[in-house]
Amino acid sequence: MCTGRVDLAFILRSFYNRIDGVYIAGCRLDECKYITHGNYHALNTVLLFKKVMEHIGLNPERLRIEFMSSAEGSRFAETVNDFVRKVRTIGPIGKGEGLNGNELTSRLNQMMMLIPYLKIAKREKLSSHLKDREAWDQLFTRDEIETLFRELPSYYIDPDKCQACMTCAKRCPVDAILSGKNLIHIVDQGKCVKCGTCLEVCPPKFGAVTKICGEPVPPPIPEEKRTIVRKKKEKGQTDKE
Amino acid sequence: MSYTEVDRVEGEAGDFRVTLLKKARYVIESQCTGCNTCVEYCPVKVPDSFNQEISKNKAIHIYFAQAIPLITYIDENCLYLKEKKCRICEAVCEKKAIHFTQTPEKVEIKAAAIILAPGFDPFDPKVRDEYGYGKMQNVVTSMDYERLLSSTGPYEGEIRRTSDLKHPHKVAWIQCVGSRQVIPGGNSYCSTVCCTYTQKQVILTKDHHPEAECTIFHNDIRSYGKDFERFYERTERLPGIRFIRSYTSIVKENPESKDVTIRYSTPEDGVKEEEFDMVVLSVGLNPPGDARELANKFGIELSSHGFCIIHPTHPMETTRPGIFVSGAFQGPIDIPESVFTADGASSQCGELLDYRRDKLTTERVYPPERDASQEEPKVGVFVCHCGANIGRIVNVPSVVQYSLRLPHVVHAQEQLFSCSTESTNQIMDVIREKGLNRVVVAACTPKTHEPTFRYSLREGGINQYFFDMANIREHCSWVHSKEKEESTQKANDIVRxxxxxxxxxxxxxxxxxxxxxxxxxxxxxxxxxxxxxSIANQGHEVYLVEKDAGLGGIARKIHSTLEGLDVQAHLRDLIRKVYQHPLIHVYTDATIAEATGYVGNFITRVTSERGVIEIKHGAAVIAIGAEVYQPTEYLYGEDDRVMTHLELEEQIHKGEEKVIKAESLVMIQCVGCRNEERNYCSRICCGESIKNALKLKEINPKMDIYILFRDMRTYGFSEDHYRRAADKEVRFIRYEPQDRPQVETGESEEGRPVLKVKVTDYILGNKLEIDADIVALAAATIPSAGSKEISKHFKVPLGPDGFFQEAHVKLRPVEFGTDGVYLCGIAHYPKHLSEAISQAYGASGRALTLLSHDTVIASGSICEVDEKKCMGCGACVDACTYGAIELYETRQGKKAKMNPVLCKGDGLCNTKCPTGAIQLKHYTDEELIAQIDAAVGDV
Structure with missing residues (x-):
């Protein structure tokens, strides 16, 4: 396992658990013993998450990544001690930022749901190899993150167009589409990771899925109106309910 | 068999009969558990020889903390053995392991081949009065100091002076003690390792006491090894460090403070005296004390230095067939060389004994595995004291008590050393008795002992992956030695x-x-x-691929070695053997077009004059050599009187008049390396220049030869040749990197066209101008131009200097992180011919450990795709540098597919996957999130 295995979700989970600071130690950059150079990936993860922290009102200095070799015990101790001092001055998570507990939980919860989206939207940048330290802070900008969240897409199935063909439901990687034979499909916005697969796979003749940005998603169609009553195509054939 | 000596050797290669003398340890090995109770009760305190007699041990003791086997023995200081009194140990031993009636036992074994690896003895400075060792308390040897630095050392890792137990503030190291000395009791050779081990000790001293002032009195700094130059610079740059190039003498000991005065001189201040709190003698490497006796027993010959005689083209062979040698008994060598000579010796034994391979092996059979996947977790927790390493800081019994209160834990106990055979057997027994289906060992790092414990699980009949190691040593006791209470708390957290x-x-x-x-x-x-x-001689087919039109590589340009080997004759012999070997297929003018596959199953496409072929092979050895730097400095390429050292050698060999009849010849060392661009030492050039100088002096004794150098790095026995050159009046002038020599064309006073070489002589403190007929440049050895491509093809890394990066610089010098690919020769780093040969045998030895098996085991901790969750985005494909994942079309769209044998288990794909469809087994999101959650609360 490589430092590159450190997932956005792990960092977020730690803060969710009210850990006050997260320190990630990786191998020295450009000294990967394999060919992976996963520490650069970990660096990108940290750089992105720091901006996310700013966005949700957490002090980004609660998160740090350092690179060192196994022979640099003193460097490890030094940087950890420094980090601990820093986190102490910031104070307990939430409190240090003037956020109350519920507010913090709700913001982190919301972010937890958006991690898959972050991975999709920032896929290229998350694989950068930034050799130049100066460029680190510029990899993700504040504006970029603000825009990202402002233009957060939602996928919506138009009940008038949906023919309940089940294609999107079968293909949805996270089982976020409520479906059934002859039941108009509904995107469970709480489960949706905004990958867009449904939009991609909805048969063009139906064109039922739309991407909505910056606007609220219409409420799901009431349960009783979901059943599609199809016209009898041939004599003797009935809809099976 | 420890505590055993060789008594007699009879027979011959393929059929030796060796009589061993198993000394009486007065402890039954199979019964002792290493509990140390006897040690506690033993009334006899004696100087602890393992800790250089600085601290005390008992007459019954375990030799050292990681001894194998980890059990006690009774030495000659025992009261009962001396005076028939005491026997307390016998009374307190619950296992009844102590038997005073034990007598030495003769054991006869049969062996087809013998490998000698008796190592070396540190030089004993007591043979020379002038060091004051043994008289002045604060004069210690580097070996003493090594123990002082160790956490299992006399003061548990604290550096203290024996005189007053204070931490020394001013420490001095004196280099070359017992080395590079032609005086009675000294050794004329260079001990090879002292410059760098001293730098290590300095760095560790600064780690212990950042304020410490360290002074190193040295001659040449011989940072000739891989990465050594950087290590030297790192040491030099530390605050409070002085490197002083001076001979020294120890003048006196302050009768009150016991501080030690050293006299030395510097060009600026002349002779000075300075007091130090502690003086470390950087002692050299002697042959083992019983080398003579050993040589007689085994019927091998020793050199004038008392080390084993080896042949430069067969560096692991002794003078007696069937007896091989590895490690420092060959002469003073560093760890990587020790390791690859060991592998090399094994390969040479393999060549000798190949016809009998596998005749005596039995396969390890594990009990059938119980399917515990459906059971509720039943966890056993084993908390290790690691001797005192953990137990001294962390309250181990309290961690055990804590563990017992955690859910799913059905067993918890402490162990002195969880890694000992006794303890691992215990783990195995508990798994069976209590029906455990998960095991947690709270000890050190999985890097060292995970495989050990996985074996215990297999022996206990459960899947080996039901195991986790909680690191409470490196992550806890070692870093929190001053916070005992909190460290116990942290150990609890880590275990939870x-x-x-x-x-x-x-x-x-x-x-x-x-x-x-x-x-x-x-x-x-x-x-x-x-x-x-060597591989072919052990019955394996070999494809040998060479980019040039002929075999031989850079050795074609070398005519002799410093030791006088006829390189061309050896080369001809080697080429003949290669071509004649029925199992070796040679491809010249060849390039590698593509290499795919994995350990045991590579497919490489080679383009050569014989067309394109596809080679299927189980192992690959990278031996692509290196190149010589083409200088741009010192008029090279502009004036044909300026040449590289290899060109000089060629011209000497040809008897070129203008060279051998030259009146004056200047050699300039370190051209193109030890600089910013190439921050390494090319290792071989000092020897090369000395060789050329000696050769020229032989042909034309009147020639004036100057060698302008920074540090003469004639390590090991080459030092003798350096001395010989000085005796023959080859003049050595040291220059500093910031004040390099200058070469211009000009005329001598007599009007002869010459090259004017200007250099500052630091000893005389003036500028010299030498009229030279020839200037030879010790041009750097640089990585082969093809390195990058080969590195990509075989997915093996290059180091910062562009040479191939082995898996571990000390311990795995011929392997790569990529399994099945090995490394030897100067593609690894510049090295002398006999070193390259040793490493080549080493690589063959490692390759054979793979090729001699029918199968190789690949880890189960790899990534797996859940197709239902996969959205076919391909983020994982991009992240995988091993090409282990590809997308393929299904009726449900594109899906990722893993090739499990290519997966290295780094888990990058797992991190990139938006939907969690790809999971790194054994480190899944679920497993790691559970661990993160437990950091703050209950399980």
Missing amino acids: MSLARSCHLESLQDFDLPVNKTALVVGGGIAGMTCAL
Whole structure:
């Protein structure tokens, strides 16, 4: 396992658990013993998450990544001690930022749901190899993150167009589409990771899925109106309910 | 068999009969548990020889903390053995392991081959009065100091002076003690390792006491090894460090403070005296004390230095067939050389004994595995004291008590050393008795002992992946030695986190991959050919691929070695053997077009004059050599009187008049390396220049030869040749990197056209102008131009200097992180011919450990795709540098597919996957999140 295995979700989970600071130690950059150079990936993860922290009102200095070799015990101790001092001055998570507990939980919860989206939207940048330290802070900008969240897409199935063909439901990687034979499909916005697969796979003749940005998603169609009553195509054939 | 000596050797290669003398340890090995109770009760305190007699031990004791086997023995200081009194140990031993009636036992064994690895003895400075060692308390040897630095040392890792137990503030090291000295009791050779071990000690001293002032009195700094130059610079740059190039003498000891005065001189201040709190003598390497006796017993010959005589082209062979040698008994060598000579000796034994391979082996059979995947977790927690390493800081019994209160834990106990055979057997027994299905060992790092404990699980009949290691040593006791209470708390946290993860662990299966028995050797120089021959001599087909039109590599330009070996004759012999070997297929003018596959199953496409072929092979050896730097400095390329050292050698060999009849010749060392661009030492050039100088002096004794150098790095026995050159009046002038020599064309006073070489002489303190007829440049050895491509093809890394980066610089010098690919020769780093040959045998030895098996085991901890969750985005494909994942079309769209044998388990894909469709087994999101959650609360 490589430092590159450190997932956005792990960092977020730690803060969710009210850990006050997260320190990630990786191998020295450009000294990967394999060919992976996963520490650069970990660096990108940290750089992105720091901006996310700013966005949700957490002090980004609660998160740090350092690179060192196994022979640099003193460097490890030094940087950890420094980090601990820093986190102490910031104070307990939430409190240090003037956020109350519920507010913090709700913001982190919301972010937890958006991690898959972050991975999709920032896929290229998350694989950068930034050799130049100066460029680190510029990899993700504040504006970029603000825009990202402002233009957060939602996928919506138009009940008038949906023919309940089940294609999107079968293909949805996270089982976020409520479906059934002859039941108009509904995107469970709480489960949706905004990958867009449904939009991609909805048969063009139906064109039922739309991407909505910056606007609220219409409420799901009431349960009783979901059943599609199809016209009898041939004599003797009935809809099976 | 420890505590055993060789008594007699009879027979011959293939059929030795060796009589061993198993000394009486007065302890029954199979009964002693290493509990140390006897040690506690033993009334006899004696100087602890393992700790350089600085601290005390008992007459019954375990030799040292990591001894194998980890059991006690009774030495000659025992009261009962001396005076028939006491016997307390016998009374307190619950296992009844102590038997005073034990007598030495003769054991006869049969062996087909013998490897001698008796190592070396540190030089004893007591033989020379002038060091004051043994008289002045604060004069210690580097070996003493090594123990002082160690956490299992006399003061548990604290550096203290024996005189007053204070931490020394001013410490001085004196280099070359017992080395490079032609005086009675001294050794004329260079001990090779002292410059760098001293730098290590300085760095560790600064780690212990950042304020410490360290002074190193040295002659040449011989940072000739891989990465040593950087290490030297790192030491030099530390605050409070002085490197002083001066001879020294120890003048006196302050009768009150016991501080030690050293006299030395510097060009600026002349002779000075200075007091130090502690003086470390950087002692050299002597042959083992019983080398003579050993030589007689084994019937081998020793050199005038008392080390084993080896032949430069067969560096692991002694003068007696069937007896091989590895390690420092060959002469003073560093760890990597020790390791590859060991592998090399094993390969040479393999060549001798190949016809009998596998005749005596039995396969390890494990009990059938219980399917515990459906059971509720039943966890056993084993908390290790690691001697005192953990137990001294962390309250181990309290961690055990804590563990017992955690959910799913059905057993918890402490162990002195969890890694000992006794303890691992215990783990195995508990698994069976209590029906454990998960095991947590709270000890050190999985890097060292995870495999050990996984074996215990297998022996205990459960899947080996139901195991987790909680690191309470490196991550806890070692870093919190001053916070005992908190460290126990932290150990509890670490155990709880580990437990949480362990409950989610799944049973995984390693898988057997078939091994293709063929090897591919890339590079047909001396290293490549030697390696190919050794592999082929053990019955494996070898494809030898060379980019040039002929075999031989850079050795074609070398005519003799410093020791006088006829390189061309050896090369001819080697090439003949390679071509005649029925199992070796040679491809010249060849390039590698593509290499795919994995350990045991590579497929490489080679383009050569014989067309394109596809080679299927199980192992690959990279031996592509290196190149010589083409200087741009010192008029090279502009004036044909300026040449590289190799060109000089060629001209001497040809008897070129203008060279051998030159009145004056200047050699300039370190051209193109030890600079910013190439921050390494090329290792071989000092020897090369000395060799050329001696050769020229032999042909034309009147020639004036100057060698302008920074540090003469004639390490090991080459030092003798350096001295010989000085005796023959080759003049050595040291220059500083910031004040390099200058070369211009000009005329001598007599009007002879010459090269004017200007250099500052630091000893005389003036500028010299030398009229030279010839200037030879010791041009750097640089990585081969093809390195990058080969590195990409075989997915093996290059180091910062562009040479191939081995898996571990000390411990795995011929392997790569990529399994099945090996390394030898100067593609690894510049090295002398005999070193390249040793390493070639080393690589063949490692390759054979793979090729001699029918299958190789691949880890079960790899990534797996859940197709239903996969959205076919391909983020994982981009992240995988091993090409282990590809997208393929299904009726449900594109899906990722894993090739499990290519997966290295780094888990980058897992991190990139938006939907969690790809999971790194054994480190899944679920397992790691459980561990993170347990960091703050309950399991």
